[in-house]
Amino acid sequence: MTSDITASTPTGNGRRIPLLGTDLIFGGIDNVFVYPSLDINQLKQALCQTLSLWPMLTGRLLIDGDDYTIEMSDQSIPFVSTENDQLECWPTLPVIVNDAAVIQPFIDSVVCKPDEPLLLFCHMIGDAAANIHFLSDWSRLYQHLEPESIRPIFERERNMWKKENDEFHLSPSMKLIRNGDKRESILARLVQEYSETESINIPFSSAQLAKLQSLVNENNSKTMLTSQDALNAYIIRTLNKHILNNVDDYIRRAYILINFRGISDRLAPAGRVANSLMQMLTDDFSDPLSLKAIAQAIRQTIQETRHESFLEQWLPTADRMMNEITKEGRVNFVWDKNEVVFNSNFKYDWTDRFDLGMNNQCRLHTLGTYKAYFRIFRLNPVRNENGDWTKDIGGAEVAFRIPKDWKNKFLDAWKKDVEENFVNIE
Structure with missing residues (x-):
């Protein structure tokens, strides 16, 4: 079942974040998390709250020649849930696996291109630390707790850098x-x-x-x-x-x-x-x-x-x-x-x-x-x-x-x- 998810309170306001060269990592962070049980409605509600803190993830990638920018456009994102009646229980697997036959059907890989939602965590948004920060806020709001005290900072300024050393x-x-x-x-x-x-x-x-x-x-x-x-x-x-x-x-x-x-x-x-x-x-x-x-x-x-x-x-x-x-x-x-x-x-x-x-x-x-x-x-x-x-x-x-x-x-x-x-x- 697919439904549209929007931030509880839109906060992006069309802000544009120019990406740095160090952010030009194409592809996504593809992870699967397994739990004994889930309340899907509660998960969706917590996601709406989390997106208010993370408007970049409801944004879209803009490409103008060689310039890459994320526009915090406050658009909706798709939320897909499926009731799988074929898999009796999750198999015992190691942390990292190469068994695509088991894992791949549960991963909706992100494609870093215009008009694609960035919620799937395009690597251009950030690294593992940024991803975990987002997931932690989502997890805490799911539990009706306050999000992390450290709030996300999206701006990526170059003006505080010193002049480049040519050598x-x-x-x-x-x-x-x-x-x-x-x-x-x-x-x-x-x-x-x-x-x-x-x-x-x-x-x-x-x-x-x-x-x-x-x-x-x-x-x-x-x-x-x-x-x-x-x-x-x-x-x-x-x-x-x-x-x-x-x-x-x-x-x-x-x-x-x-x-x-x-x-x-x-x-x-x-x-x-x-x-x-x-x-x-x-x-x-x-x-x-x-x-x-x-x-x-x-x-x-x-x-x-x-x-x-x-x-x-x-x-x-x-x-x-x-x-x-x-x-x-x-x-x-x-x-x-x-x-x-x-x-x-x-x-x-x-x-x-x-x-x-x-x-x-x-x-x-x-x-x-x-x-x-x-x-x-x-x-x-x-x-x-x-x-x-x-x-x-x-x-x-x-x-x-x-x-x-x-x-x-x-x-x-x-x-x-x-x-x-x-x-x-x-």
């Missing part, structure tokens, strides 16, 4: 943008990689992550490395040690997606609705077989870039470069053979922020795994034999694609490490 575009932090390739070439590459690889999902309990973190922090008095640093390092080390036998093929560097909210309230306030992400490349690992050395290189890169002075140079340069590659029909989704990418959602508890009051019972599922591209989410809650729900809050799942003849080798190495409680990891 900064040559820095390693811009390499991923510089190496952008034509969309057609990237799609062809992904199709070929899909046929040559298989999806892999690996869960790590909170206790296992704590163990890995303790290993990288042994005798390390300078900087406390996080469990995320240790997890990233473990994935790289396992590939280098057990899969990539040729030294020339070792993974030497990693791109880390870093959210720059919190670095500067002037440049990126907490409520900023935009894509506040930097894709930073580490230096070469001093020892590509050392868990600690890899984790230290990752943390060092994060620390070096999370400064207002760096952001003041990075923002105008990335804005210009992203505008340029978009005009040329290129996409920044290319990296060298000795490099990998980590896109982690570990800091975000999606199933807590959008649980609609069903604590530890909401589950998240999504699509999208790629070769040498690691997506990390918190573990879903599970139901035990007694029917009780439990959640390992500090646990994580890593999802990626791997060449078919590597998959069992990787899984065997990981299982062995788990059985030994990682005691032989150096």
